Amino acid sequence: MTAARVLTGIAVAAALVTIAPAAAQASAGSPAAASAAPKSWGPAYAPGKAAKASGTISVTGLSGTIPAVGTAHVTGKVYDRTKGSSCGWAVFRVTYRKADGNLPFIHKAYRTCNATKPKSFSFTYPNTYEVELKVCSEATSKPSLNCxxxxxxxVLYVSH
Structure with a gap:
């Protein structure tokens, strides 16, 4: 019986030694302590490769809340590859957290109708939970419902 208790004690001690460093490492990497480094995205294409977009995204100042949110910084270029009457669109859907905890979204859209010169864009959005991208090619003044x-x-970024 005494040997069984000693072995149990050793097993528990070994488990604690194994768990403690893992717990310390997990808390150091918690959302409140970390920010995502800039990450490249793209190229992403419209159907038929009629338009493309690429760039970088980073999220800073992540909160310790669940879900964690931070300030998203997105930069990039959108290209029109049609050489016709269509335009290239980079449309972003940004899901953010409101003060009441709801997670609505907004669209940010960037367009170029010049096949020889891409359009550069940059935006920052606070309290961001998720950033998604869709690339479209159409001759409209704003993204269509189809787009x-x-x-x-x-998905370019989603909080964990």
């Missing part, structure tokens, strides 16, 4: 709601969005 916004058909097909899938490419």
């Amino acid at each position: 916004l709601y058909a097909g899938t969005w490419k």
